[in-house]
Amino acid sequence: MKEGIIPILVLLSVLLATAMFNNKINSQKDDVDKMEQALKGAKAILPAGTNISFRNIPVKNEQQFWARYTLAPCYMAFTKHNFDTVLTICQRQLGDSVNNDLTRQQHTTLWSNKDDQYCYYLTTKPRTDGTK
Amino acid sequence: MELSNRYIIFILTAIGSISCIYFLCLLPALPIFVPVISSAGGLYFLYKWIVPNKSPDIYVQKKMTWVALFIFTMGLAILTKNALNAAEKHGGWDAWAIWNYHAHFLTSPQHWQQMFKSVENDHPDYPLLLPGINAFFLRLTTEKYHLLIPFVISIITTIAAPVLIFSEFVKKHLVVASLTLFLFAYNSFYVEIGMSQYADSLLGLFFLAAMICMDHALEHKKYIILSAMFLGCCIWTKNEGAILALIFFLFYADRFFASRYIKGTLIGLAIPLICFITFKLFVPVSNDLISGLGAGTWQMITDGSRYQIIYDHFIENLQAHFPYLKKAFYAYLILCVLRRKWPDKQMLVVLTCLAVYMSIYVVTRYTLEWHIITSQNRLMLQLMPAMVYALAIKFSKLRLSQPEQYSFKVV
Numbered sequence A: 001m002k003e004g005i006i007p008i009l010v011l012l013s014v015l016l017a018t019a020m021f022n023n024k025i026n027s028q029k030d031d032v033d034k035m036e037q038a039l040k041g042a043k044a045i046l047p048a049g050t051n052i053s054f055r056n057i058p059v060k061n062e063q064q065f066w067a068r069y070t071l072a073p074c075y076m077a078f079t080k081h082n083f084d085t086v087l088t089i090c091q092r093q094l095g096d097s098v099n100n101d102l103t104r105q106q107h108t109t110l111w112s113n114k115d116d117q118y119c120y121y122l123t124t125k126p127r128t129d130g131t132k
Numbered sequence B: 001m002e003l004s005n006r007y008i009i010f011i012l013t014a015i016g017s018i019s020c021i022y023f024l025c026l027l028p029a030l031p032i033f034v035p036v037i038s039s040a041g042g043l044y045f046l047y048k049w050i051v052p053n054k055s056p057d058i059y060v061q062k063k064m065t066w067v068a069l070f071i072f073t074m075g076l077a078i079l080t081k082n083a084l085n086a087a088e089k090h091g092g093w094d095a096w097a098i099w100n101y102h103a104h105f106l107t108s109p110q111h112w113q114q115m116f117k118s119v120e121n122d123h124p125d126y127p128l129l130l131p132g133i134n135a136f137f138l139r140l141t142t143e144k145y146h147l148l149i150p151f152v153i154s155i156i157t158t159i160a161a162p163v164l165i166f167s168e169f170v171k172k173h174l175v176v177a178s179l180t181l182f183l184f185a186y187n188s189f190y191v192e193i194g195m196s197q198y199a200d201s202l203l204g205l206f207f208l209a210a211m212i213c214m215d216h217a218l219e220h221k222k223y224i225i226l227s228a229m230f231l232g233c234c235i236w237t238k239n240e241g242a243i244l245a246l247i248f249f250l251f252y253a254d255r256f257f258a259s260r261y262i263k264g265t266l267i268g269l270a271i272p273l274i275c276f277i278t279f280k281l282f283v284p285v286s287n288d289l290i291s292g293l294g295a296g297t298w299q300m301i302t303d304g305s306r307y308q309i310i311y312d313h314f315i316e317n318l319q320a321h322f323p324y325l326k327k328a329f330y331a332y333l334i335l336c337v338l339r340r341k342w343p344d345k346q347m348l349v350v351l352t353c354l355a356v357y358m359s360i361y362v363v364t365r366y367t368l369e370w371h372i373i374t375s376q377n378r379l380m381l382q383l384m385p386a387m388v389y390a391l392a393i394k395f396s397k398l399r400l401s402q403p404e405q406y407s408f409k410v411v
Helices: A002-025 A031-038 A039-047 A060-070 A092-104 B001-026 B033-050 B067-088 B095-107 B110-119 B129-140 B149-168 B174-186 B186-194 B200-215 B222-237 B239-252 B262-282 B297-301 B304-321 B323-339 B345-362 B368-395
Strands: A052-057 A073-079 A084-090 A108-114 A118-124
Touching: A002 B001, A002 B067, A002 B129, A002 B149, A002 B323, A031 A039, A031 B186, A031 B297, A039 A060, A039 A108, A060 A073, A060 A084, A060 B095, A073 A092, A084 A092, A084 A108, A084 B067, A092 A118, A118 B297, B001 B033, B001 B095, B001 B129, B001 B149, B001 B200, B001 B262, B033 B129, B033 B222, B067 B149, B067 B174, B067 B186, B067 B345, B095 B110, B095 B129, B095 B149, B095 B186, B129 B222, B149 B174, B149 B200, B149 B368, B174 B368, B186 B368, B200 B222, B200 B239, B200 B345, B200 B368, B222 B239, B222 B262, B239 B345, B297 B345, B304 B323, B304 B368, B323 B368, B345 B368
Parallel strands: A052 A073, A052 A084
Antiparallel strands: A084 A118, A108 A118
């Protein structure tokens, strides 16, 4: 009989730990959450499987990993590909100049967002074949 | 085998099977109800096959004491508490940069192959057992519970290895069983990596399960099948799992490939191996270590300083993360010398795997120091459960691999 208790105890500890973990994470906000929150709007308009290029105007290296993790199953290239759809992240104080720069380059803004630290722009490049 | 261990073995086969079924259903982009129904049917069969029958082992027929149960409860409580403290909301770096990121791709039957484009700071050639099981459950739950799925898999993985070893030895040598349980519970590195949502602990667990099943092979033929299946799961979990599986197959070739067992071996190995081979056919990039071999390889092999660097870091990691294991290993060697016996087969398997793992660094195309610092401790961790098991066999004065010392009558 006692042998059967071991799997029951294991099951109970897994259930208990999961419930406690759920409480723990509900009261926590980390950088990945912040990125998920910031890119929520972009995720809603991007169809699954979209190819995106990523521009990181000097923000910390992890940003790109969090962004691609958040937007998967869209594929986000850092430098390898040059796709039409571009996600640009920059520090908040650079937001206006980056936005002006994107406008000057004739990018069409699909979506943008700001939080307390960063600005986020999802844009498309002008088509080189002349079509709209 | 103990009833509790048959349950754990069932859970591990369930993890491996669901991941394989899900991946095979993903290839033709089948709707989610297909893997759900197939998995449910598979699990019912596995449960009926693995759990019910009684073991002829005389130790299994002994009753577990209340003291043992009390010790187990304490150990499990400490382990769970430490695991919970170590768990991060989104796991460690490799969790959100690789494993859970791949799982997000696998949730989309139409677009999962987009993952193969992701070669910048990523490894799309990493096998998909862990992302597969996560993706399966991610598709069955709402977004609210998405962070709980990898957590549950990681806590099962972290708890299962010590429970397997404890249950193996609790009736043979309570002190040894208890020490192994507390060694895991208080090893912060084991708990931290286990809860990081990486695949290293899962690989170590499958390797341990393969070893334990092999030690019960004479008890029932199914344990050969299960052992082969777990080795297949090692291959389907991480690329280096293929090294572990190959070494294990070589050491136990006499059993795996005996005419009586060869069919079972092939049956056990088939499904995870089919998944692995199919996956490798899809992946456009080859393994970074294999593709890195070339003209400079011989020069690396003959460079003595590389061996010194690997050895120095190995000792450093041993001291930092596995100090008790180091002492226990020396005690093991002394015991072997005093008894004038060679180390057991299980220990030889682990040591060979360790030697082969370390030799990978000799020919790495990456900067040696960087490669060692980022991965050596995790490779050592993959072998930790099997090493503890091999030590426990010696210290409990049982040698399950020698037929004359079997504790049960072979039916």
